[in-house]
Amino acid sequence: MSIGTGFLGSQLGLTGGLAASPLSSILSVASWRGVNFYMPNSREAAGRRVMQMYFPGRDDFSMQDFGQFDGPIQVRGILVGDDYVLRADRMRKALLARGPATLVHPWWGALRCYLLQAGQIEFSDNEIRLARFEATFVRKPPASVSSGLFSNITDTLTNVLECGDALVDQGVLAMRGLLSPAVIPLALASAVSSTVTVAGNVWSAATASAPEPVQSATQTSLAALQTGIVAPAGNTDTTYADGVTDLLVNVPAAIAGAVSTGTTSAIAPATQVADGSQTTVDPAQATTLLLDGAAQIGAQAQALSVKSLAPADVLVIGLVARAGTVAQAMAAQSAMTYASQSDAIASRDTMTAALDALASDLTNVILAGAEVPTAAMSGAIRDARAAVVADISSRLGRLPRVVAVPVPRQMSAWLIAYAVAGVWDDLVSRNGLTHPALAGPGSVDVLETSS
Template structure:
């Protein structure tokens, strides 16, 4: 269903909806003091009010029940999240009170909800306007893969689609099991493998829903509660957004590589659905990544573009087959993702420090290298030394091995 006239689109945790109206509260936090016998009250200014944003949203379409469940799951997730406000753009928010989701018999294929958010001003400084486009592209991919899985269900005989679902689920489980940990992934990969082991859908729509739930685990970087844990609680180390992006793109590339060898069009379509979900959820972590160098941002941009291009090439057969329309929608959404990721990262690459590459002819003390780089600025010597050690991970700082090392340009 096309967007209804007069509605403007917004996003919360990557879920798209239309907004008839919204209100925003702004002002100061004041404490009022009243004293007996004194007519005038006294006031203390406790700073700017965090701001409250109330949205009345509408989701319309054939998959409204699935989207209502996805919206409920998004509201139940802990911690702050990104809200793409239809007028004010991206903002970091936390749900101020339980949201209300409404379904009515007089409004078929319609989900209404009302939610009140408080804006969070701390702990998230890397978001610029360009990152909102990435989440919009992720939502487009979600819509495209839902249509593609529905097409597999409606245009395949029962036996063929059941076998395709079983084979594709096995391929996804194997691909997740073959993933290798990356720096900063903590205990995420074992949890993902454990979740994939129970992947056993029976229909194409069930396969898409199960894969969407599996890849949504890449969003755990944004699930750190904004409210501090108890003092005696043991804080579990979380995977970094950069690590989640790398793992998701690796999974997407692995699944894309299996499409050409799939035995039938339903298999190829379902594997394309799984690969697209992995690439989309990996890309959704980019706004949460604290890039420390232009080289890192370049590498992420190249990885996203490479993964998207691999999937586009792998689905070339579907574009001319029985799922031509839906496959074309998926390709278009992937192209949109490439454009948005490129635009967003290009916007910040020029603001990030460059990485120097040095070639050591023999074992060298890291302090000597730091003095060579920051010799004109003694105050920055220690910072350069720490960056050399953390970036190159030598067995001992006093003995950097011969070869290439990298360090941020001071």
């Protein structure tokens, strides 16, 4: 099938893509450093690094295996649209950039890759509004992990953090895909402004009653979020898209960054000083604050989309904001310690429910017909959910169970704690006792120390 200039010129309905063209059903969308393109085909080498060795006087040979060969990925891409020269220039800059980046592959998903060889960009006067390029990538080697007794514990925690990072990465790509037009339409600019305002209102209310460290940590990023961002007259790169993403994610990132993982004092909580003010933030506090904020942003973005002239765009922006917030909540949760199995399971269920709600937001984006890649985001949410479950499950076997101790009459919690090997602090907080001397009658939940 030949692609001629007349066919593309007559069928192209949207600047910068083939959304309205019959070709959109047969070409696969890909991305390198946020520059979207179509990938008709891809080629990859994979195998073993073996050396064939011969010896004098012998007809046979020996083979030496030096490990896996995760070979180069050869990509052919096409850039289509009225702004094809601009997109080719953006791709050229992306190919010139240093270090690893995310290659969104239509078949392999999101891959962390290095550019192995210089890319080749091709124009032709027989193909107006179309540029071709070829590039060769190689997958970034996975980070080495420790082995031994504690390797599984470390692996599950690292996996949670990596999945959270991948979730943020997919949000960045989704925002870049949404805000890729050379000229931002008024409806899209209005959708960005309205959703940013919604996020600003949510975090302003949430941090107003938060501990002082959260207020201090979020002061600068919250002020920037409330100020908002103005769409540029010429959208020639990803600066605008990345600026919007930064506004939406920086406040949650500051909250997660304010978390303290220090141990508490045996006399008084280390997070408090003499006047009762809080100086650090407990991971559980930060996780709850972040997940509450994520839920509110999702609900308000959904309500805003009903009134917006660009409902699908509002849903995408809300999805990016919620994904970034949930990712930061995952980071905060990874620093939590649990007193019992039931506490860990409750924390797990809360986080998986937040990820399930994020997946529902993604479904709404798809149903609204948003013109952004969604398959990789769906995979990132799925992987994040599995990572959270695996991390909590690895801790359960080392935690005590909670058992119900019958208390026939009202008595001091000291007596109960003494009877079950002294779990005083946990007994008072777990049962919400207003006065430690008045526990029961009824059942009182205590840790089963023998487990």
